[in-house]
Amino acid sequence: MGDRAGSAPPKGVRRVLGSIVVDGRPLRIPAFRRLWVSSLVTAVGSQLTAVAVPKQVYDITGSSGYVGLTGAFGLVPLLVFGIWGGAIADTVDRRKLLFVTNIGIAVTAGLLWAQAFLDIGSVWLVLGLLAVNQAFFAVNMPTRQAVVARVVPERLLPSASALTGTMTTFGAVFGPLAAGALLPVVGLAALYLVDTLALAVVVWAVWRLPPLPPLSGQVRRAGLRDVVDGFRYLATQKILLASFVVDIIAMVAGMPRALFPEMAERTFGDPPGGGLALGWLYAAIPAGAMLLSLTSGWVSRVSRQGVAVVVAIGVWGLAVAGFGLSSSLWLAVVCLAVAGAADMVSAIYRMAILQTAATDEMRGRTQGVFTVVVAGGPRVADLTHGWAAAGVGTAAAATGGGVLVIVLVVLAMVLLPAFWRYRAPTAD
Structure with a gap:
């Protein structure tokens, strides 16, 4: 009796834990589990590169304005290939498309390592390789998300989004911290190398996914008409369009990451070669997101999404404004962590809304637009925040952006009240 009582918590405790701890039911689905594990391997490595690129640009130029250009060079491929990539994902075997695009991402990561190892010192080479890398990424992401919606039941999509967020934010937390610790010891080139090796592992894991051809059984080439059809479909989905608008507001006006290299040195005292402050700044937003996702058992119970x-x-927006006003590193980290938790809540429900509303034959294209918004918005913010900081300083750029988020999202709800009233479909 004593052994049995000690081996399992009472029902009341299990009920409370189930409403807090992340819901692991989607991991019981083999295809989702394989996709999730394949991404986990590279979670840290990809974040090493995410720190290394802006840091290398800042080291070469000494300018946050040039760091902001990383946003422009990442945005253009996302705009072009995100939309087109979503159309491709609706017309081919999604497993094969993931395989090809992951190879492309791995090759460009290897070239980034080579140019850093050889100390070429060309900011335009770094930015050009970043652009090619993001082109492959732009096709990969909508494909990956379309696969999730294919293999996970509708009622578990919020939980699947939370699990995906847990994996992503795990890497986004520990990757920047590792980068900040490793930079003074092994140098910048080693960060690119670790990412390259991790990507080689994920290429193998993706190939082991089951075939995922179109449900119609017709594999064909995607053309301009498919892209146009996707936009026509979205034009009829007002709630989806509203979800894109509010996320653009949050990311374009409020994402301050282009300011991190300069603030790490000039505000928080990092040495010129990089240090822990830089790692903490990059890690703080995903740390908050990870903590939220680990306690996200409640997300499937919220109907007013x-x-x-x-x-x-x-x-x-409020937390980003607080970050801009912070003169203490640890206060800045707390503000960014709160921002990250809030962003994870937004992301979970926006993804659930998108995956619920879109049909499978249009899901790749809607996910392509989602990728452009989610990944492209911060890149526009890199450009605007970098240039704003060059003119008015980093503190004013960050604080003003956070305040602008609040003003614009209130205005958006005045103009788009249907989104405020939106509720999740009831289960059958």
Whole structure:
């Protein structure tokens, strides 16, 4: 009796834990589990490169304005290939497309390592390789998300989004911290090398996924007409369009990451070669997101998903404004962590809304637009924040952006009240 009582918590405790701890039911689905594990391997490595590129640009130029250019060079491929890549994902075997694009990402990561190892010192070479890398990424991401919606039941999509966020943010937390610790010891080139090796592992894992051809059984080449059809479809989905608008507001006006290299040195005292402050700044937003995702057992119980998104974006803006006003590193980290938790809430419900509303034959294209918004918005922010900081300083750029988020999201709800009223479909 004593052994049995000690081996399992009471039902009341299990019920409370189930409403807090991340819901692991989607991991019981073999295809989702394999996709999730394949991404976990590279979670840290990809973040090493995410730190290394802006840091290398800043080291070469000494300018946050040039760091902001990383946003422009990442944005253009996302705009072009994100939309087109979503159309391709609707017309071919999605497993094969993931395989090809992961190879492309791995090759460009290897070339980034080579130019850093050889100390070429060309900012335009770094930016050019970043652009090619992001082109492959832009096709890969909508494909990956379309696969999730294919293999996971509708009722578990919020939980699947939370699990994906847990994996992504795990790497986004520990990758920057590792980068900050490794930079003074092994140098910048080693960060690119670790990412390259991790990507080689994920190429193998993706190949082991089951075939995922179109449900119609017709594999064909995607053309301009497929892209146009996707936009026509989205034009009829007002709630989806509203979800894109509020996320663009949050990311373009409020993402301050282009300011991190300069603030790490000039505000928080890092040495010129890089240090722990830089790692903490890059890690703080995903750390907050990871903590939220680990305690996300409640997400499938929230029906007013529009309200949840809007409130979360308001908290994001307030926390970013607090970050801009911080003179203490640890206060800045706390503010960014709160922002990250709020962004994760927004992301979970925006993804659930998108995956629920779109049909499978259009899911790749809608995910392509989602990728452009989610990944492209911060890159526009890199450009605008970098240039704003060059003119008015980093503190004013960050604080002003956070305040602007709050103002614009309130205005958006005045103009788009249907999104505020949106509720998740009831289960059958």
